[in-house]
Structures are given as structure tokens and as C-alpha cells.
Amino acid sequence: MVTRPILVAVATAAALAPLAAAAHAFLQRAEPRVGSEVAKAPPAIRLSFTEDIVVPFSRVAVSGPPGFGGAGLPHAVAGDARSLAVDLKRPAPPGAYTVRWRVLSVDTHVTEGDFSFQVRPQAAP
């Protein structure tokens, strides 16, 4: 008796699946990794999201320790519509870096977030 209503509900739900469009873009991976400690500052930070993003309308701000040269504008990553990158200007001294991002996914949803990573002090020669 209970089987038929369950089947009807599941069938209705299954019918919805093909209607899915794009969605909110959540951060999937970052390089350097979120919360990581790296030996030296990378030339660029790469952010990969769960959905395709519109890079020209996305922002990334990077703050670092005193003396940090700042970050460039976000730019697309060739062949990867879900990623963007920002170049780090020199100098990029050891210390804590914070990345604040705000992206527009292709379905017009805006999401934002932040994370940090550390650049280790260089060992004395």
C-alpha cells in the first residue's frame, strides 16, 4: 500500500533531475591549499570552483605581511572554466596571507569566502 506513493514521489523527483541548470559556485580547491604552509610564496594563486564562473566579474583580494607587493587582477585559466588565478607581485615575504574571493557563477549567483595560508620563514644559510 505504501509502495505506490513512494514510487510516485521518487518518479516526480527523478523527473526534476534533468532540469538542473548551473548553480552556486563553491570553492573546490585552492593552490596553495587552504590553511597550508608553503616554503616560498607561489607566483600565482589558483582557485577552482564547483561551477563555471565569469572571471571578468569576479574579484580576489590578497593581503599579506608588511612589504608584500600585492596581487594582480583575476585572470582565466586556459581550458578550465571553473578556475581563476591571480598573480602575486614581488616581494612576497614570509608570513600569513589571506585570500578573499567573490565570484559570479554563470547562472548569475554570487558567492564569496576567504581562507589563509602561510609562507615559512627562510632558514638561515
Add this chain to the structure above:
Amino acid sequence: MDKDMHSRLAALGAVPTALILLAASPAAAHGIVGDRFFPATLITDDPAVADELTLPQVDGFKTADDPPADQVDISGEWSKRITANFGISFDGAWTDLKTPGGDVSGFQNFGTTFKYQAITDAPHELMVSVGLEAEWGGTGAEKVGADRTSTLTPTFYFGKGANDLPAGLWWARPLALTGVIGYAVPLAHAAPRSLESGFAIEYSFRYLSAHVRDVGLPSFVNQLTPLVEVQLETPIADRQPSTGTINPGMIWSGNRVQFALEAMAPINRASGRTVGAVFQVHWFLDDMFPHGIGRPIW
């Protein structure tokens, strides 16, 4: 005009729209506040006003009756934003009861919830909403326990992420607490009033990997949220004990749909006889139809 020119003009036309979108508050709908995403919970309502659809939710358990009956409920809920912060939900449930005296089935009373998302504080990952839940008496079948009396329940909803914890407790920052408390007032003088409360403690692996520390978990695991929900109903006037369930489980959140499974453990004999289970499929209509039914009317 050549095709290239058309594309360029179309792109230029999109610029003001995109700039407006970027200036707007991010990620309205869903349960997103700042870095935090509150997934839709199964037993207690989350604080977000959203365009979402729960279909189906199926639960099964043994009732507290003596002798107990096997109860299965199949329910659904459609939530629609009227404005960015105000929404209405419509819910219904079909119940099948297997009793020693035979099987009965039918609809429970239908319900409507009006909810206003009053506070969305991104830096503190805090979301607060107020609402009014209405159960329409007489719309369901009495043989499955549907009341003939309508009930109004003014309700307070909240959600708070643990991002304020000190750096030494980084591993606990993915924790979040959501909860509800409502005062149920039946629209009949003799009917007893009750306090309807509940909360959910959640741990978001997505939050851990995207905002705290990427420990290299697989993508599938990053989309999981283990949680424990607790639901209580406390009679106000008489000395009857509270009834409720403790529900440990797991939510998997995709980009457009989430799946969730929880056990339902009764807190006492008056709440049930055995551990039951509840399963839910939940659709994010704002992601599926961002330019249509998934956006606020105004």
C-alpha cells in the same frame, strides 16, 4: 551586423547586469551567510528563506501506542521566496499506519509557513528568522491522526557558524548550530498548547576544506555534513512528559540537490518504541531555475 559584433554587443549589454549582481548581497537564498552554508535539515526547519523543494521525504518508525503501529510518512514541502527575505512554504504528508486491527492511510493536515529572514550577519555567520506556521485543521484524515482543529505556531529560527572560535580550535570552526522554537496555539479553547523546539549540530567538511584547512579529503567527502538533530514537543498546561527524537545522520549536498539520511531515536517510551529512519531528497530551485520559479517574485 556580423555575428562577432552581435556577440560583443550582447557582452556589453551584460556588463551592467553583472556589475549590479556583483554589487548585490552574495548568494541570497540557500542557507548561505558569509562563508557558511546551512544545509536544509530534515526534522527541524533551517533559518533560511529560500526557493527549495523537499520531495520526497520518507520516514518510518513504530508508534508509542500499545500495541504499537508501524507508521510510514511520505511528505513534501515547497518553499517560495516572495521577496529576497520573505517566503511562504506549503507542506503536506501522506501517512500509512499498519495496526493490529488493520491498515489505514490518508493525508495529514496541510500546512503553510510564512517566514521572514530578519538578520543575515555574514562576519558572524549568523542568520535569524521569524515565522508563523499554520496547520489547517480538517484538511487531513482523522483516521491517521489529523486534527480537526487548526493550529498556529509563531516560530523563531536561528543559525550560527563557529567561525569566531580561536585559531587553536581551527578543527571546530566547521561546526554550526541551527534551531527553532515555537509556541503552538490550537484554535480551540480546550486544546492543549505546546512548545515546539529543536536544534541541529552540524559539521561541514566543505567549510573545513574551503575556509579552514584543506586536509586532502575526496570531493565526495567534502560535500558531506554529519549532523545530529533533536526535536522536542513539550505540553504547556498539563504534566505530560515531553516527546521527541534524537536524529543522528548525514547530508550530502550537491550543487542542485541534496540527499540526507537520519536515524530517529525516541527520547522516551511516549515518543516511540524503536529506532526509525528518515530519508530526504531536497532540490535547490534557485539553482535549477535561476531565471524563473527559483527567484523571488519581487
